[in-house]
Amino acid sequence: MLCSKSSKWLHRLRSSRGFPDSDHINLEHFLSNSLHKIDPQTSTDSAPPDKRPRLEKRDDGEAIQGRDMINNALSELFQMGEFQDKSRIKRKKSCRKQQCPRICVLSTNSDAQDVPVQKDKDSSPSPLPLPLTPNNRRKGKELNQELKVKERVEEEEEKCHWDLSGYSQTEVTVIDTSVPSWKFEKMLYRRKNVWKVGDKKGKGLMSSDRKKRKEILNENGDVRKKKLKLCSSSSKSGDAEEGGLKKKKKKKRLKACNSSKYVENEEAIARSKSTQGHEHCKTMVAAYEKKQDNCSQVQEKSFSLKKQIDGGSSVILIKSIPPTNKKDSSGIPKSNVKSMQK
Amino acid sequence: MPPKKSKHEIALKKIKLKKDSKMKLKKKKTTSSSSNAVAAVGGSENRGVDSEWWNSFWEKNSPISGSMVPQDEEEGFKYFFRVSKKTFEYICSLVREDLISRPPSGLINIEGRLLSVEKQVAIALRRLASGESQVSVGASFGVGQSTVSQVTWRFIEAMEERGRHHLKWPEDDNLQKIKSEFESSFNLPNCCGAIDATHIVMTLPAVQTSDDWCDQIRNYSMLVQAIVDHKSRFLDLVTGWPGGMTVPKLLKFSGFYKLCESGERLNGNPQSIPGGSEIREFIVGGSNYPLLPWLITPYNENDEVSGFNTVHEAARSVAVKAFSQLKGSWRILNKVMWRPDKKKLPSIIVVCCLLHNIIIDCGDYIKPDVSLSCHHDLGYAQQWCKQVEPLGRKMRENLAIYLENSK
Numbered sequence: 044m045l046c047s048k049s050s051k052w053l054h055r056l057r058s059s060r061g062f063p064d065s066d067h068i069n070l071e072h073f074l075s076n077s078l079h080k081i082d083p084q085t086s087t088d089s090a091p092p093d094k095r096p097r098l099e100k101r102d103d104g105e106a107i108q109g110r111d112m113i114n115n116a117l118s119e120l121f122q123m124g125e126f127q128d129k130s131r132i133k134r135k136k137s138c139r140k141q142q143c144p145r146i147c148v149l150s151t152n153s154d155a156q157d158v159p160v161q162k163d164k165d166s167s168p169s170p171l172p173l174p175l176t177p178n179n180r181r182k183g184k185e186l187n188q189e190l191k192v193k194e195r196v197e198e199e200e201e202k203c204h205w206d207l208s209g210y211s212q213t214e215v216t217v218i219d220t221s222v223p224s225w226k227f228e229k230m231l232y233r234r235k236n237v238w239k240v241g242d243k244k245g246k247g248l249m250s251s252d253r254k255k256r257k258e259i260l261n262e263n264g265d266v267r268k269k270k271l272k273l274c275s276s277s278s279k280s281g282d283a284e285e286g287g288l289k290k291k292k293k294k295k296r297l298k299a300c301n302s303s304k305y306v307e308n309e310e311a312i313a314r315s316k317s318t319q320g321h322e323h324c325k326t327m328v329a330a331y332e333k334k335q336d337n338c339s340q341v342q343e344k345s346f347s348l349k350k351q352i353d354g355g356s357s358v359i360l361i362k363s364i365p366p367t368n369k370k371d372s373s374g375i376p377k378s379n380v381k382s383m384q385k
Numbered sequence: 386m387p388p389k390k391s392k393h394e395i396a397l398k399k400i401k402l403k404k405d406s407k408m409k410l411k412k413k414k415t416t417s418s419s420s421n422a423v424a425a426v427g428g429s430e431n432r433g434v435d436s437e438w439w440n441s442f443w444e445k446n447s448p449i450s451g452s453m454v455p456q457d458e459e460e461g462f463k464y465f466f467r468v469s470k471k472t473f474e475y476i477c478s479l480v481r482e483d484l485i486s487r488p489p490s491g492l493i494n495i496e497g498r499l500l501s502v503e504k505q506v507a508i509a510l511r512r513l514a515s516g517e518s519q520v521s522v523g524a525s526f527g528v529g530q531s532t533v534s535q536v537t538w539r540f541i542e543a544m545e546e547r548g549r550h551h552l553k554w555p556e557d558d559n560l561q562k563i564k565s566e567f568e569s570s571f572n573l574p575n576c577c578g579a580i581d582a583t584h585i586v587m588t589l590p591a592v593q594t595s596d597d598w599c600d601q602i603r604n605y606s607m608l609v610q611a612i613v614d615h616k617s618r619f620l621d622l623v624t625g626w627p628g629g630m631t632v633p634k635l636l637k638f639s640g641f642y643k644l645c646e647s648g649e650r651l652n653g654n655p656q657s658i659p660g661g662s663e664i665r666e667f668i669v670g671g672s673n674y675p676l677l678p679w680l681i682t683p684y685n686e687n688d689e690v691s692g693f694n695t696v697h698e699a700a701r702s703v704a705v706k707a708f709s710q711l712k713g714s715w716r717i718l719n720k721v722m723w724r725p726d727k728k729k730l731p732s733i734i735v736v737c738c739l740l741h742n743i744i745i746d747c748g749d750y751i752k753p754d755v756s757l758s759c760h761h762d763l764g765y766a767q768q769w770c771k772q773v774e775p776l777g778r779k780m781r782e783n784l785a786i787y788l789e790n791s792k
Contacts (some may be wrong), residue, residue: 220554
């Protein structure tokens with residue numbers, strides 16, 4: 044089984060990489076003997092991106108060439124990354140030796156490690172065929188900086204990246220009310236009494252997380268609905284599904300209106316707040332009372348819509364509700380709402 | 386197509402039948418088991434204000450002889466949650482949209498009922514105010530530890546987002562009021578506030594913890610720096626930097642510093658004082674801060690111009706008071722936190738500051754006995770900052786002369 048499978052992918056692999064195609068070669072055979080059998084000329088011809096690194100590596104001998112080739116082949120095969128960018132692997136190797144070992148203590152730092160590679164990738168399309176030594180990498184970055192006007196902080200951060208060999212690194216999440224976004228993450232470098240701040244490597248700032256979470260919070264029901272949609276599509280007829288979707292869309296619109304109103308109200312409150320204390324607090328209280336009315340109205344609407352959906356939908360809706368909620372979600376609130384609407 | 390549809394229809398009918406029977410069962414159950422209280426809670430979850438939670442909470446935690454809990458219900462409410470009922474309602478209104486329980490994802494209590502917004506806010510406020518463990522806070526509300534944890538964090542996230550307008554640098558009109566208050570109270574012209582910093586102490590795992598968090602007295606801590614007005618209301622806040630950092634560095638890393646240095650803040654018109662000199666907008670800070678043109682620190686004991694340090698200290702004390710009130714009201718900040726998530730801790734701190742400001746903004750008050758009886762940063766000696774800018778020195782001299790002349 045293995046042989047038959049391996050022969051297929053090996054065949055594909057060989058043909059894609061320009062290796063001699065022979066049915067007699069299995070993986071082990073290939074790995075052990077390919078170094079001697081493969082003609083380096085043919086392999087380099089078939090893989091043009093290999094040229095540049097090969098020029099550097101020519102002195103190291105054929106064995107290293109072959110190993111590189113196998114590495115590439117394996118990286119392609121097992122999706123270890125973009126195999127065509129051979130330099131990536133080398134760069135990765137050069138990055139492996141960290142300037143400060145502390146960085147690999149936390150799991151979150153894995154992102155931080157990845158990103159420099161990513162950055163290099165971005166800079167790699169530059170026409171300069173620079174060997175990947177740290178000095179040249181820095182030069183490349185400087186060139187990029189000339190092209191793009193970056194913030195001073197970023198420049199500092201890049202300097203930090205290269206000059207902070209003896210510094211400890213700590214990730215910090217800072218809230219600063221003088222910064223428009225309030226919350227940001229930074230990398231703090233310290234050597235005794237010298238503190239430097241750089242941007243955290245990686246893009247995973249809180250704002251995006253919060254946005255996602257906010258969406259989940261705002262669309263609590265909607266997330267559930269999506270699940271239901273999936274369930275219902277498998278169980279319901281097309282008409283019922285369409286109807287359901289329309290209702291859901293309506294409900295979404297209602298919610299959107301509600302939330303936008305809320306935001307407007309909030310802004311109004313914020314504006315009024317900036318002027319002064321107690322009286323403004325009263326106005327705020329009045330505003331939120333109005334808002335509450337709006338809220339309850341829209342909720343009632345959405346509730347009635349929900350009732351419609353419930354009426355037309357399958358039992359799956361109930362199944363999706365956790366058993367502890369069953370009382371409240373299905374029975375009690377409806378009866379209560381009815382009584383309240385009366 | 387038609388046969389498929391018919392199959393579906395059959396399936397649907399079956400499902401509907403099942404559903405109907407289940408609904409009937411549920412209705413029976415609810416009619417038999419539901420009490421008026423349940424109905425009230427059920428209704429309140431979706432609209433209106435839930436007051437049921439308070440009745441049961443007050444019943445559970447009502448004052449017994451020898452306890453600190455006030456007999457009066459309103460006072461009792463303030464004792465447990467630091468805010469009046471009116472302020473509480475306002476806070477609920479701020480976060481209602483984010484906390485409202487929507488089945489099935491809404492949070493539930495032990496009895497399986499959805500938690501009302503009011504109860505969630507109460508749980509979160511109690512956790513922040515008392516600093517007690519999640520288990521004991523949960524027990525006082527009849528909810529589990531994980532519910533307290535979830536509810537508190539949801540509240541913090543919501544407040545951080547919705548309550549921002551309660552903590553921002555004042556607009557011109559307000560700043561003018563603050564300045565005039567500082568002048569009338571302390572005879573300091575063009576003074577816009579007082580700056581101070583404190584440590585939030587925590588424990589961290591011995592392994593994998595950076596020394597950066599270890600402060601001058603070998604505690605693991607996080608720094609908080611605030612600028613406050615004459616009412617001890619927070620105007621600016623920075624937190625999240627590790628306790629190992631020095632206060633001047635903390636200032637330098639703050640957005641406020643950058644804005645001031647670039648002339649975007651404290652850039653109002655200078656005030657002329659008798660003698661021809663001018664006083665620009667400034668704040669007052671302790672001796673652990675650098676002396677800058679916009680940040681005036683006290684004189685060294687040897688160099689002191691008579692009376693300046695006394696006035697300066699009085700003005701600066703509003704910041705000290707603010708932190709004492711903050712840590713006293715929201716005891717979670719005064720206790721040694723057990724391995725907090727350092728990404729979440731800044732949010733907790735900021736929300737406590739927001740609540741502090743909301744209390745002031747709503748015309749509420751912080752009970753005097755709530756404030757810390759000792760200094761907010763007990764055990765931390767102020768390290769004298771030697772950094773002195775010539776313009777700062779000149780400003781301080783002018784101020785000292787002004788104070789001397791206006792005696």
